[in-house]
Amino acid sequence: CMAVSLWDVDDEATCMLNTRFHKNLIEGMPVHKAFMTARESLSEKSGAKVVSSVFNACTLTGQILYSEACYDEPQFQNSFVIIDAIE
Numbered sequence: 001c002m003a004v005s006l007w008d009v010d011d012e013a014t015c016m017l018n019t020r021f022h023k024n025l026i027e028g029m030p031v032h033k034a035f036m037t038a039r040e041s042l043s044e045k046s047g048a049k050v051v052s053s054v055f056n057a058c059t060l061t062g063q064i065l066y067s068e069a070c071y072d073e074p075q076f077q078n079s080f081v082i083i084d085a086i087e
Contacts, residue, residue, distance in 0.1 A: 001031055001082055001083060001084040002082070002083045002084075003018075003021065003035065003080050003081070003082055003083075004080065004081060004083060005079050005080050006078075006079055006080070006081060007075075007079060009076070009079045009080070010071070010076060012071075013042060013071045013076040013079075014079075014080075016041070016042060016071065017038050017039065017041075017042060017080060018038075020037070020038035020041045021034055021035055021038035024037050024038055031082065031084065032082060032084070035080075035082050039077050039078075039080070040077075042071040042072065042076055042077050043071070043072040043077065
């Protein structure tokens with residue numbers, strides 16, 4: 001089977017999905033259940049921090065913003081699909 005993305009995907013979300021998917025496979029889950037469980041795990045708080053910077057051209061100052069990564073949106077959870085051959 002293949003896991004393929006349908007559009008450009010955030011690197012951190014992709015890493016989290018693949019890590020969880022392979023962990024589930026190692027634990028003995030069937031492929032489809034392992035994948036669906038991994039997709040659902042993206043809605044859990046990861047504790048990952050997202051850093052972004054904002055530059056104000058008027059005052060020539062910069063500001064760094066920190067926020068918690070949130071992948072509980074369809075563009076993250078539905079970005080991958082499994083293509084599987086029928087046995």
